[in-house]
Amino acid sequence: MSSVADAVLAELRPFPEDGSRADGPVAADATDRLLLDEAAPLIARDPDGVVVIGDRFGALTLGSLALGAHGVRVHQDAITAEAALSANASRASEVLRAGHALATADAPATREPASLGLTGHDLLEPGLLTGARLVLLQLPKSLAELTEIAEHVARYADPAVTLLAGGRVKHMTHAMNDVLGASFARVSPSRARQKSRLLIAREPRSDVGPLTYPVTARLTDPEILGAITPPAVPGVSVAAPAGNRAPDGLTVVAHGAAFAGAALDHGTRFLLAQAHRWPHLRDVQVAVDLGCGTGILATVLGLRYPGAQVIATDRSAAACASTTATLAANGVRAAVVRADAGDLLPVPDGSVDLVLLNPPFHDRAALSTDAAHRMFAAAGKVLRQGGELWTVFNTGLHYRGALQRAVGPTEHVAQNPRFTVTRSLRKALTD
Numbered sequence: 001m002s003s004v005a006d007a008v009l010a011e012l013r014p015f016p017e018d019g020s021r022a023d024g025p026v027a028a029d030a031t032d033r034l035l036l037d038e039a040a041p042l043i044a045r046d047p048d049g050v051v052v053i054g055d056r057f058g059a060l061t062l063g064s065l066a067l068g069a070h071g072v073r074v075h076q077d078a079i080t081a082e083a084a085l086s087a088n089a090s091r092a093s094e095v096l097r098a099g100h101a102l103a104t105a106d107a108p109a110t111r112e113p114a115s116l117g118l119t120g121h122d123l124l125e126p127g128l129l130t131g132a133r134l135v136l137l138q139l140p141k142s143l144a145e146l147t148e149i150a151e152h153v154a155r156y157a158d159p160a161v162t163l164l165a166g167g168r169v170k171h172m173t174h175a176m177n178d179v180l181g182a183s184f185a186r187v188s189p190s191r192a193r194q195k196s197r198l199l200i201a202r203e204p205r206s207d208v209g210p211l212t213y214p215v216t217a218r219l220t221d222p223e224i225l226g227a228i229t230p231p232a233v234p235g236v237s238v239a240a241p242a243g244n245r246a247p248d249g250l251t252v253v254a255h256g257a258a259f260a261g262a263a264l265d266h267g268t269r270f271l272l273a274q275a276h277r278w279p280h281l282r283d284v285q286v287a288v289d290l291g292c293g294t295g296i297l298a299t300v301l302g303l304r305y306p307g308a309q310v311i312a313t314d315r316s317a318a319a320c321a322s323t324t325a326t327l328a329a330n331g332v333r334a335a336v337v338r339a340d341a342g343d344l345l346p347v348p349d350g351s352v353d354l355v356l357l358n359p360p361f362h363d364r365a366a367l368s369t370d371a372a373h374r375m376f377a378a379a380g381k382v383l384r385q386g387g388e389l390w391t392v393f394n395t396g397l398h399y400r401g402a403l404q405r406a407v408g409p410t411e412h413v414a415q416n417p418r419f420t421v422t423r424s425l426r427k428a429l430t431d
Helices: 003-011 030-045 059-066 079-103 143-156 174-181 222-228 266-272 296-304 317-329 370-382 400-406
Strands: 050-053 072-075 118-121 134-138 162-168 184-189 196-204 215-219 250-254 286-290 309-314 335-338 352-357 383-394 410-415 419-425
Touching: 003 030, 003 059, 003 079, 030 059, 030 134, 030 162, 030 196, 050 059, 059 072, 059 079, 059 134, 079 118, 143 162, 143 174, 143 196, 162 174, 174 184, 174 196, 222 266, 222 296, 250 296, 250 317, 266 296, 266 383, 266 419, 286 296, 286 370, 296 309, 296 317, 296 352, 309 317, 317 335, 352 370, 370 383, 370 400, 400 410, 400 419
Parallel strands: 050 072, 050 134, 072 118, 134 162, 286 309, 286 352, 309 335, 352 383
Antiparallel strands: 162 196, 184 196, 215 250, 383 419, 410 419
C-alpha cells in the first residue's frame, strides 16, 4: 500500500467514537488493509470503475482514492456507515489533496481531490455496478446478503470485473465460496494474513437465472393472525378490510440483507403473541415500528389500527426496501424512514402513542447492545406522556433497568426460555 494510503487510514476514526475505547471497533482493520493491498496493483493498471460495498467506516473507499482510483461508487447498507464515511472523508481530505498534488506534480490537475470523487448509492442496484471492473467487499455475515451482492456484481458489472471479498478467517465459511461460485466461474482464496483472508472472484457466469432476491412468503402463523385483527372496542366501528373479509395472513418481502429474511423470527413471534395486551384501538393515533426489518410489525400495526399513522424506520437500506415492499404487498400505507435509532421521524417529539421494538444485539459478527440503547432513548423521546413502548429482547440482556431509565416505568409482561417482553410507560422519572 502507498504512503498516501497509509496516511489516509491513519486519519480515520470509528465514527461516532474516537477509537479510544478498548473494546470498540477500529476504523481500518486487517481486512481493510489486506483488501487495499490486493487492490493496489489493479487500481494502478485501471483506476476507473472501482466500486466499494459494505465499507464500515470509509477505509476501503478513501483508501482506494488514495491509491489513485478515479472516482469510487459506494454502497453501504447502514446509514450509520454512510455517516462514518462522510465524517472520515472530511478528516482525510487534506491528506488526499496533498497526495494528489504530489502524484500530479508534472501533470495538469483534472480532478479536485477536495470533492473526493465518490458517489454514494442507497440501494444495491444496477447503476451502482454498471461498468465496474473492481469491486471491494467486506464480507457480510449473511449468506443471503452475499448472494444478492454476488448476483448483482455478476450481472451488472463489466465482464472483466474482479471481486475482492474480505473477512476475518473465524467468520468465513466454505459456504461463502459456494455462494460466489454460483455467480463466478473462478473463485480462489488468498493467503491468510493477520487472521484475515480474501475470496477472489472472476469471470461472471452467463448461465445464471433471475435474481434470487427479494424473496416473498405468505405467513399465516397464529400469532400474526391474532395480531392483525383490529381489537374490538365498544362504541368504535372499524372499517371492513378490502374484499369485506378479514386478512388470512401477511405477505412478507425480504432482500438479502434484511434480518430473518421472509420468515417470522422468534422474537417478533413472541412480541406478536402479546398483541391482546397492546393499547386499545381508540388510544393509538400514531404508531412506530422502530427497527422495522422486513416490515412485519409495521404491517401488523397498519392492519390492527386502521386509520392510525404508522411509521417504520430502520438504519438499513435493505430493511427499508423490504418494508416498503411488504407494506405494498398487504395494501398498508405507512411512512418508511431510513435513519439511525428513529432520527428524522415525520412527527414531533412527544406525539407517538405506541412503539414496537425488537432491537438488534449484533453489529455484524460482534455482540453489541449500543444500538438497542440508542433505540430506547429514541422511544423515550418520541412517545407522548402515557405512550407505550413494547420491547422484546433476549432475556440474558437484562434491559429492564435501561428501559426504565430511558422511557419510564417498565413492566415485565411475558418470558419464555429465550425472550422477554416488556411494556414501558412514558413518564418522566424524578428522584
